[in-house]
Structures are given as structure tokens and as C-alpha cells.
Amino acid sequence: MNADPSYSPGTWLGHARLFSRPSHYVALATVVALALDLVSPHLALNVVSTAVQGAVVAWCTRDFVARRTWRDGPQRTTAVVLGTLAVSLLFVLGKLDVLIESLLGEVEPLRALDVLRTYGTVVTVASLASLYERSPARMQFLSRLALRPVQTIVVSYAAAVLVGALLLALPFSLQETRHASLFDALFMATSAVSVTGLSVVDIPSTYSGFGLFVLLVLVQLGGLGIMFLFAAFAVLSGRKLSARSEHDLVETLGAEARTGFGRTLRFIVVVTLALEFTGALALLPAMERQVGLPSAAFHALFHAISAFCNAGISSLSGGVAGLGTGALAIIAGLAVIGGLGTPVLFPIWERLRGSARMLGLHARLALVTTGILLVAGALGLLLLDAGHGLAGLPFHHKLGHALFLSASARTSGFQLAEIPSMSPAALAWLIFLGLVGASPGSTGGGLKTTTFAVLALSVVAVLRRQSEVVAFGRAVPKEDILRAVALLFCGLSVLALGTTALLALEPERPLAAIFEAASAFSTTGMTLGLTSKLSPASRLVVMLLMIVGRLGPLTLLAAFFDRRRPAEVHYPAQHVQFG
Structure with missing residues (x-):
């Protein structure tokens, strides 16, 4: 002192x-x-x-x-x-x-x-x-x-959005000073940190190289998790975390407690860097054809990070539509892998290294649900969009675009030109895929694949008159089922309120407003062209939906409530009628 x-x-x-x-x-x-x-x-x-x-x-x-x-x-x-x-x-x-x-x-x-x-x-x-x-x-x-881990996450995301907005509003971040707007910068920072990808400006013509770099850093922060990155910097600088902090961080990342923070940290850093740089190298030839060699490396890295973090932000003037089938497949693959999350990728890595431990129930549910949704999503788009956005394409291109959109809708949000011309039924199918989203502990958003799987299995258990929800020979704990129901209720409630607000503010295009609200909440980032035309009030609604969708409604509620477990009291049971 x-x-x-x-x-x-x-x-x-x-x-x-x-x-x-x-x-x-x-x-x-x-x-x-x-x-x-x-x-x-x-x-x-x-x-x-x-x-x-x-x-x-x-x-x-x-x-x-x-x-x-x-x-x-x-x-x-x-x-x-x-x-x-x-x-x-x-x-x-x-x-x-x-x-x-x-x-x-x-x-x-x-x-x-x-x-x-x-x-x-x-x-x-x-x-x-x-x-x-x-x-x-x-x-x-x-x-x-003193902030609890959940409160630290909320404060960290808010701070990242604020700092990002200030940096994006500087003249050094812009192609021309006339584009300077703190409100636009706040929207773009929110979209990047929440890895949504909605944009109120044309990114390539608005932001300079420094501005694109700021967006890329915000996407990486939002995708991997700000709290994790702060802890990683602390560990790399030689500071020792307390046992409680390590336990909270492992839980935040969705890994098992037995894994330990050190192993989880090394795995995430190595896998993230390896996949992003491998993806950038694979995208380099396509980028070279688009923008030439001097800047192709940066654009390739930008799209690799944006895809792995499920952000859906493109640094190209025409987006990803003109990159070709091979590049789209690479982007979709990175988005799917990033959307699986640490709780799935780590046990797979352990198995590849010779571990005899079987994949847990979470990893199996996430993998199976992801595979089913990819295939069912593509088939649904092919059936529901016949004669509309995908019409006129050769069948192999139509199938490739359907698979790409199926992967992109959960929840990377890279957009192809035919989305605004799709049928209402196909757009509703994209909304459903976006709401299901990626897996817990991943870079994606949505209500999560395991939530959808557990609720679907609960329906099966009710129809079979089973007292337990069972999958792969394992019973799902009742606490997890309650959490899935609570997450669905809170998510749909937030989405309903946000959609109602957007419909009230943007009554001229109701379908576009509904799609925009669902896209923001699920952090998908697809749009029917409404984002850049939103009023200031509508932009605020969309920003709130993006942040709530990224953090999760339960996480935000937990930040304001005491998480200490109360004394357990058992009350007499009594049936309630449903349906």
C-alpha cells in the first residue's frame, strides 16, 4: 500500500x-x-x-x-x-x-x-x-x-460488445469516415460477439483492414468464450487458478470434471488453431480466384474462423455464394465441427488416441442428432422448396446447396443468394433448424441438439408409458429433463416476445420480421433482406435477441438468482391433467 x-x-x-x-x-x-x-x-x-x-x-x-x-x-x-x-x-x-x-x-x-x-x-x-x-x-x-461465474460471463460479453463497438466506430476501422456510426458499430459488435452474423452495413465496403481484424477478434472471442480466453491468458502468463475457478470454468465449457481445466485448455487451443489454419489453407485456392493472392490469405483465414465459430460473417463483397462447391463444403464442415463442442470432440480425440473409454450419453446424443438433422434438413429443403429458390439448378448443385443450407442454418448462417426467394414452407424449415441449433459447449447457438433429443425421447417415453427417458441403454436424469423443459419454455417465451415486438415495429414485412427474430435468437444470422432496413428500435430488439440467444435465457436468469441449492424438501405428489 x-x-x-x-x-x-x-x-x-x-x-x-x-x-x-x-x-x-x-x-x-x-x-x-x-x-x-x-x-x-x-x-x-x-x-x-x-x-x-x-x-x-x-x-x-x-x-x-x-x-x-x-x-x-x-x-x-x-x-x-x-x-x-x-x-x-x-x-x-x-x-x-x-x-x-x-x-x-x-x-x-x-x-x-x-x-x-x-x-x-x-x-x-x-x-x-x-x-x-x-x-x-x-x-x-x-x-x-465478487462475481459468480455466470455473472462474469454476462459482464464479459457486455464489455466485449462495448469495446468492439468503440473500436469499430473509429475512423481507422472504416473505409470512409462518412460511414462512422456508433449505433451501427454497436450492432455489428453485438452480432460478432454473439456469433450471429446479421449486418446493417455492407461489411467489405464499410470496414478497412483494421475494422475486419476487429470483427475477426470479436468473432473469435464470442465463439470460444471470453471467460475461457481470459483464463487461458492467466494460465499462460504463469498465474495459478483456484480449484473452484478451474471447476467453474470446466463446467462453463461443458467438459467433464474429471477432464480438468489444464487438459481442456490445451485441447481447445490446439484443436481450434489446427482446424482454423487447416481450413484457411484449404480455402486459399478459392480465395485466390476471388480476390487475388496478396489478400487471399487473410480472407481465407477470416472465413475459416468465421465458419468454425459459427458466425457466418463474410469479408467478400458477394459473400460465399461464388466460392464454388468445394469451398462451401469446407465451410460447412468447419461449422459442423465447431457446432459439436468440447464435450463431443474431446472424447472422440481420446478414442482416436487409443482410450478404451466409450463415448458418453451426451456425445452420442449430440452426434446422432447432428447427423439426423443434417440429412433431414437437406431433404426437407429439397421437398419444400421445389420450384422456388433451388429451382433451375442441376441436381448435384441443388443437393449441395441443400446440404450447405442445412448445415448453415444450425447456426453458422452463411447465406446463399436463393434464400430470399425460397418458399414460406422452406423458410419455416430453416427457422426450425436454427432453433434446434448446435450442441452445448460449442461455438453455435440455438436451443441445442441435446435439448431437442431429450425432449423427443421424453415424447417417446410418454407414448410407451415408460417412467424413465432412456437412450443408448442409459437413463436421462430427471434434473436434465427439467432443465430441457425449462430451456424450451424460456427460449420460446423470449422468441415470442421478440417476434411480437418486431412485428409491431416492422408491420410491412411480417414474414421477414418473423424470420429475422428467429435468426437473431438462434444466432443463425440469415436474413430476408430486412436487417439493413430496420428502424433504431427494431435494431435494439434484434441486438437483445442476439445476446440472449448466445448466452442462453437460463444463463441470464441464473445471473440474477442465487444458485445455492436449497434444503431439499419432498412434498406429496398429485397428478395434473394435460392435453
């Missing part, structure tokens, strides 16, 4: 030094600069406000260094202060970039003023937050803030 009395929380001297006149003047200067940005009719005042905000950032940085917060303060608070300072600095530089482009005539003055107001607001909020966190009491509060 620093010997300086100002670092002793609760003392009069500490608070007096905290709220000293220099910090008051800095806060006042920050607010005045924002006022200049908001009311400025000319760029000259924006130059003054930018200079003031740059001076504020410099003062805050000097104060941070002088107080040696990184050495004596809590690590969590240090990270927050560093983050706010970095945001302030980046957006001051962004304002300078916009001012220079405006002076050179590359941006219209009115558009430049709008962008400068947005950037000025971000700089002000970040600078005031940095000043706010100078308080030792607030530092101690953040350091003592």
Missing part, C-alpha cells in the same frame, strides 16, 4: 486530496469541450474542443503515472482506468483524423460535425470515468466486487 495518506480510503485528507482543485478544473474543462462539440456550427470550435480534450487526456495520463496506480492500486481498477484512458486517446486521435479529412474536403462539413459530436461525447464520458476512478474508495469497491 502506498504511504501517501490520500490512498487511505475513508480519511478526510484522502478525500480532500482526491477532490482537489486540479481535478475539478479538468472535469470542468471536459464538460466545456463537450458543450463546444454539441453546439458548434463551425469546425473551428471543434478544433478548440479537440485541443482541450487532448490536454485533459494528457493530464489524466500524467496523473495516472504520478500516482503509480498500476503498482499500488487493485488490478481490476488499473485495467478500468487504463481502458478509459485508451478510449479517450483513440477518440481524440479520431477527432483529429476527421478534422484533417474535413479540411481536405474528403468529408462533408455537416457529416463531419455529426461524427465529431459523437466522438466528443465518447471522449468526455471516458475522461470523466477515468477521473471518477481516481477515488481510493471506488478502487477498493471494484477490487472487492
Whole structure:
């Protein structure tokens, strides 16, 4: 602890030094600069406000260094202060970039003023937050803030979306500054972190190479899991996790407790890197034909990561439709493997290495259900879409596109040109496949294949008048059945509310609104062309559906309820009538 009395929380001297006149003047200067940005009719005042905000950032940085917060303060608070300072600095530089482009005539003055107001607001909020966190009491509060694993996941995803939106709104991320929009950036960051793939802008013509790189990092974060990646960085940096933290992380990843976090970490890192780079190499020839060799490597890696993480985001202007059958097969294969998840891939890997242990019930259900849905999905599209979107194609192309869409609908979301012209029945079939989704512990979304399998087996058990749900010679625990029913109820309830809201906001295209809501909740990312035409209110609804669909409604509810098991009390049973 620093010997300086100002670092002793609760003392009069500490608070007096905290709220000293220099910090008051800095806060006042920050607010005045924002006022200049908001009311400025000319760029000259924006130059003054930018200079003031740059001076504020410099003062805050000097104060941070002088107080040696990184050495004596809590690590969590240090990270927050560093983050706010970095945001302030980046957006001051962004304002300078916009001012220079405006002076050179590359941006219209009115558009430049709008962008400068947005950037000025971000700089002000970040600078005031940095000043706010100078308080030792607030530092101690953040350091003592204990979050359960489920709450940490929710906070981590929210933080990733916020940081991603700020980075995507910078002029360095855009092809042209006139495309700068914090709200569009927030939508795109949400879509990338939730690995949905819905887009309100044309990605290749809007984002620069840096912007595409930011999207790629957000997709990787959202696909593998932010909490897992933070823990991986902690382990790789030499920090030891507590036994409780390792157990919670293993449960979060969906692996068995006997596996251990260390083995799970090594397996996920090795398999992810191996599959993504192998997929990128396999896609390289197709990308070379599309964009040429210099940039083909990046686009190949982009699509390999996007496919494995089930994001469905493409960096090509025409999407994946023109890549050819071979490239589509590679993308579909990566999406299917990524959608199986660690609880399936790890035991398969163990079996390939000679382990005598049989695949567990979860792995068997996930594999069988995935195979059935792939085949049934393709056959359903061929039957339901006859004479519509797939009509006119040769049979082998029609079969290939049907298989690709069957895999893509659960839930990678790579879109082919014929989807908007499909029949309503085929679109309903795509919605069903998307809602079933991928497997637990995977990069995909949806209600999960095992949920669908357990509920289907429950129907079979009821029809056979069995007292247990049995699969592959194993009984499914009643707790798992209750969880599947709860997940179905919560998922359908959220989807119904989201669909109703979109229908109320977008009444002109009801079918497109229903498809959009289902696509957002299942994190599929397919669209009938409505996404870019959504109103601001509709975009908020879609963003909420994407986040809830990625995290899961039960996960979000668990973040607000105590997960401690109550004392078990058995009550008298009484039958209830159904049907």
C-alpha cells in the first residue's frame, strides 16, 4: 500500500486530496469541450474542443503515472482506468483524423460535425470515468466486487460488445469516415460477439483492414468464450487458478470434471488453431480466384474462423455464394465441427488416441442428432422448396446447396443468394433448424441438439408409458429433463416476445420480421433482406435477441438468482391433467 495518506480510503485528507482543485478544473474543462462539440456550427470550435480534450487526456495520463496506480492500486481498477484512458486517446486521435479529412474536403462539413459530436461525447464520458476512478474508495469497491461465474460471463460479453463497438466506430476501422456510426458499430459488435452474423452495413465496403481484424477478434472471442480466453491468458502468463475457478470454468465449457481445466485448455487451443489454419489453407485456392493472392490469405483465414465459430460473417463483397462447391463444403464442415463442442470432440480425440473409454450419453446424443438433422434438413429443403429458390439448378448443385443450407442454418448462417426467394414452407424449415441449433459447449447457438433429443425421447417415453427417458441403454436424469423443459419454455417465451415486438415495429414485412427474430435468437444470422432496413428500435430488439440467444435465457436468469441449492424438501405428489 502506498504511504501517501490520500490512498487511505475513508480519511478526510484522502478525500480532500482526491477532490482537489486540479481535478475539478479538468472535469470542468471536459464538460466545456463537450458543450463546444454539441453546439458548434463551425469546425473551428471543434478544433478548440479537440485541443482541450487532448490536454485533459494528457493530464489524466500524467496523473495516472504520478500516482503509480498500476503498482499500488487493485488490478481490476488499473485495467478500468487504463481502458478509459485508451478510449479517450483513440477518440481524440479520431477527432483529429476527421478534422484533417474535413479540411481536405474528403468529408462533408455537416457529416463531419455529426461524427465529431459523437466522438466528443465518447471522449468526455471516458475522461470523466477515468477521473471518477481516481477515488481510493471506488478502487477498493471494484477490487472487492465478487462475481459468480455466470455473472462474469454476462459482464464479459457486455464489455466485449462495448469495446468492439468503440473500436469499430473509429475512423481507422472504416473505409470512409462518412460511414462512422456508433449505433451501427454497436450492432455489428453485438452480432460478432454473439456469433450471429446479421449486418446493417455492407461489411467489405464499410470496414478497412483494421475494422475486419476487429470483427475477426470479436468473432473469435464470442465463439470460444471470453471467460475461457481470459483464463487461458492467466494460465499462460504463469498465474495459478483456484480449484473452484478451474471447476467453474470446466463446467462453463461443458467438459467433464474429471477432464480438468489444464487438459481442456490445451485441447481447445490446439484443436481450434489446427482446424482454423487447416481450413484457411484449404480455402486459399478459392480465395485466390476471388480476390487475388496478396489478400487471399487473410480472407481465407477470416472465413475459416468465421465458419468454425459459427458466425457466418463474410469479408467478400458477394459473400460465399461464388466460392464454388468445394469451398462451401469446407465451410460447412468447419461449422459442423465447431457446432459439436468440447464435450463431443474431446472424447472422440481420446478414442482416436487409443482410450478404451466409450463415448458418453451426451456425445452420442449430440452426434446422432447432428447427423439426423443434417440429412433431414437437406431433404426437407429439397421437398419444400421445389420450384422456388433451388429451382433451375442441376441436381448435384441443388443437393449441395441443400446440404450447405442445412448445415448453415444450425447456426453458422452463411447465406446463399436463393434464400430470399425460397418458399414460406422452406423458410419455416430453416427457422426450425436454427432453433434446434448446435450442441452445448460449442461455438453455435440455438436451443441445442441435446435439448431437442431429450425432449423427443421424453415424447417417446410418454407414448410407451415408460417412467424413465432412456437412450443408448442409459437413463436421462430427471434434473436434465427439467432443465430441457425449462430451456424450451424460456427460449420460446423470449422468441415470442421478440417476434411480437418486431412485428409491431416492422408491420410491412411480417414474414421477414418473423424470420429475422428467429435468426437473431438462434444466432443463425440469415436474413430476408430486412436487417439493413430496420428502424433504431427494431435494431435494439434484434441486438437483445442476439445476446440472449448466445448466452442462453437460463444463463441470464441464473445471473440474477442465487444458485445455492436449497434444503431439499419432498412434498406429496398429485397428478395434473394435460392435453
